[in-house]
Structure formats: structure tokens, C-alpha cells
Amino acid sequence: MTTVAEFEAGDRLQRRVWRIDRGSTPVPAEVLNAVSHSGGYVAGAFTDDCLVGISAALVGRQDTRRVFLLEHILAAEYRDAGIGHALKADQRSWCRARGIDSVRWTFDPLVSRNAYIALAKLRADVLRYVPDFYGPMDDGVNLCDESDRLLVTWPLDRSHDQEQTGRSGDAECDPHEWRPLLSIDGRGRPKIHPCTDDVRMTCAVPADIEAVRRQDPVLAGLWRRALRECLFGVLDSGGRIAGFTRRGQYLVTTRGTEA
Incomplete structure (x- = not known):
């Protein structure tokens, strides 16, 4: 242009x-x-x-x-x-x-x-x-x-x-190998799980956060803070984001763990 x-x-x-x-x-x-x-x-x-x-x-x-x-x-x-x-x-x-x-x-x-x-x-x-x-x-x-x-x-x-x-992020993850760090509860709210060292973990996000912002700004704010705590925490401690699944989950690994 x-x-x-x-x-x-x-x-x-x-x-x-x-x-x-x-x-x-x-x-x-x-x-x-x-x-x-x-x-x-x-x-x-x-x-x-x-x-x-x-x-x-x-x-x-x-x-x-x-x-x-x-x-x-x-x-x-x-x-x-x-x-x-x-x-x-x-x-x-x-x-x-x-x-x-x-x-x-x-x-x-x-x-x-x-x-x-x-x-x-x-x-x-x-x-x-x-x-x-x-x-x-x-x-x-x-x-x-x-x-x-x-x-x-x-x-x-x-x-x-x-x-x-x-x-790896283009495939579905084996729940026996990838533990949840952030998941979605029955009401669509974020649920943070205890972080275990040296494991593969998943961080789920809503399918349509833009719709959540329009319908429930408070819930959107909860998701912002929860994902920030999880992803920023993993990366800040030396972990990495290894991919993203079709189901809407980040695949994250802690320091020293390969995807």
C-alpha cells in the first residue's frame, strides 16, 4: 500500500x-x-x-x-x-x-x-x-x-x-502427561491448580474472550489476572510455552522439562 x-x-x-x-x-x-x-x-x-x-x-x-x-x-x-x-x-x-x-x-x-x-x-x-x-x-x-x-x-x-x-501444540495433549495449571470450572471461571516442579502443564483460556468481555467484564478481568499469574509465573521462573492445542490450552513446561 x-x-x-x-x-x-x-x-x-x-x-x-x-x-x-x-x-x-x-x-x-x-x-x-x-x-x-x-x-x-x-x-x-x-x-x-x-x-x-x-x-x-x-x-x-x-x-x-x-x-x-x-x-x-x-x-x-x-x-x-x-x-x-x-x-x-x-x-x-x-x-x-x-x-x-x-x-x-x-x-x-x-x-x-x-x-x-x-x-x-x-x-x-x-x-x-x-x-x-x-x-x-x-x-x-x-x-x-x-x-x-x-x-x-x-x-x-x-x-x-x-x-x-x-x-506439539497442534495436537491434543495426553492428560496423563500434561497436568492442568489453569482450567475452566463449571461456571466458566478460571481455576488455578498447584504448580508442580518439572512437569508439563496446560493453561486453558475461554473459547471467545471478546464475548466474555461484552457479557461479563468482571469475569473477563478474573481471566486476565489468572492467566497472567500462570503464564508470567512460568516464563519468569525459566519455563517456556511449548505450543497451543485445538481445545484452547497453552502447553507450558517448567525449567529443565522438554515438550
């Missing part, structure tokens, strides 16, 4: 996706313009000349030799339509043409579909859990919930076949 008209369409798309009636979007049209003209990545997905998805990313540098693409937004008009996958495929081609070997982005760890795409389909690696990354967000999706995020990195040298089959 390179024209003012395209950037303005991208701004309108963000308003629709995040249900923003007033105030600025995450990346306004003038910022999309700046990112594009400073050598960053701004791309749209179109159907019949209609913009249905957008991604904007900056080129970052970790040290003098390692360069990565840092995706700030990826918004899609429709779920389960392959828009996000198409944009990710384009990101990879864009990066490879410029000698960039990884893409980083953040996502809300309570949004199960985003966790599944990142960890099971694309096989991204979790770098860290960041509490309240953006501060409270008052759009129509986040509804002033705290903006905890998982920061992940996607090594672009992983093969297409591996992405299609996924890793």
Missing part, C-alpha cells in the same frame, strides 16, 4: 475491526504513510478491489547484525477467511527479499484463535509475557481491559510443510 487513498481505507478498516467510533485508530492513515515511506511494511488484502485486511510493521534491529520485522497491527475484516494467513505469507516474501529472517509481533494471550495461529500453525516462539503492554485500550473489542501481550518471534527459515502440520 503506497497511496493516501489506500492509507485512508486502512484507517477506516481499523475502525470497523476494532469498533472505534471516535478518537484515533492504532495506526492512523498518516502513520501508515510514514511507515511505508520510511522503508517499513504496509500491505493490504483485497477482495474485488475492497480492502479486507491490513498489516503494518516496522523494521527493527536487535544488534549490528540481526534485523527483524516488528508487526504492529494485523486487522482482518472477516474471521476464518484466510486473510491473516495471506498477509503472513506476504510478510515472509517481503522479508526474504530484503534479507530479514524473522518477524515479531504481540497478541493478547486470552484470544485463543490468535494463540493457535501463532504457536501451532506458524510455530512462533514466545519471547516473553508483557503485562499491560499498551495500557488500557478503550476500543470496542478490548473494552478497557488491561492489555497483556505475548511477544513472539517467527523464524522464517521454518519450512512450509512444518507450518501446515504444526508442532
Whole structure:
């Protein structure tokens, strides 16, 4: 995307996706313009000349030799339509043409579909859990919930076949091998279990946290704090997130335990 008209369409798309009636979007049209003209990545997905998805990313540098693409937004008009996958495929081609070997982005760890795409389909690696990354967000999706995020990195040298089959997170876990650390009780509330050292554990999340936020903000807040306690605690103590299952469970391992 390179024209003012395209950037303005991208701004309108963000308003629709995040249900923003007033105030600025995450990346306004003038910022999309700046990112594009400073050598960053701004791309749209179109159907019949209609913009249905957008991604904007900056080129970052970790040290003098390692360069990565840092995706700030990826918004899609429709779920389960392959828009996000198409944009990710384009990101990879864009990066490879410029000698960039990884893409980083953040996502809300309570949004199960985003966790599944990142960890099971694309096989991204979790770098860290960041509490309240953006501060409270008052759009129509986040509804002033705290903006905890998982920061992940996607090594672009992983093969297409591996992405299609996924890793351990793409399969169901054996309950005899993976013990629950966070589960969902009969009322849809989070239940934290005692953490046992050197075992494989699961952290479940709601199937649709956005619906929970609309219907019961107090319950959504309980889920935010419970998942933060579990995932941040495991990562902070040297554990790792090994994958994400189709049933909506993070697979986490403590220090010294292989997935």
C-alpha cells in the first residue's frame, strides 16, 4: 500500500475491526504513510478491489547484525477467511527479499484463535509475557481491559510443510502427561491448580474472550489476572510455552522439562 487513498481505507478498516467510533485508530492513515515511506511494511488484502485486511510493521534491529520485522497491527475484516494467513505469507516474501529472517509481533494471550495461529500453525516462539503492554485500550473489542501481550518471534527459515502440520501444540495433549495449571470450572471461571516442579502443564483460556468481555467484564478481568499469574509465573521462573492445542490450552513446561 503506497497511496493516501489506500492509507485512508486502512484507517477506516481499523475502525470497523476494532469498533472505534471516535478518537484515533492504532495506526492512523498518516502513520501508515510514514511507515511505508520510511522503508517499513504496509500491505493490504483485497477482495474485488475492497480492502479486507491490513498489516503494518516496522523494521527493527536487535544488534549490528540481526534485523527483524516488528508487526504492529494485523486487522482482518472477516474471521476464518484466510486473510491473516495471506498477509503472513506476504510478510515472509517481503522479508526474504530484503534479507530479514524473522518477524515479531504481540497478541493478547486470552484470544485463543490468535494463540493457535501463532504457536501451532506458524510455530512462533514466545519471547516473553508483557503485562499491560499498551495500557488500557478503550476500543470496542478490548473494552478497557488491561492489555497483556505475548511477544513472539517467527523464524522464517521454518519450512512450509512444518507450518501446515504444526508442532506439539497442534495436537491434543495426553492428560496423563500434561497436568492442568489453569482450567475452566463449571461456571466458566478460571481455576488455578498447584504448580508442580518439572512437569508439563496446560493453561486453558475461554473459547471467545471478546464475548466474555461484552457479557461479563468482571469475569473477563478474573481471566486476565489468572492467566497472567500462570503464564508470567512460568516464563519468569525459566519455563517456556511449548505450543497451543485445538481445545484452547497453552502447553507450558517448567525449567529443565522438554515438550
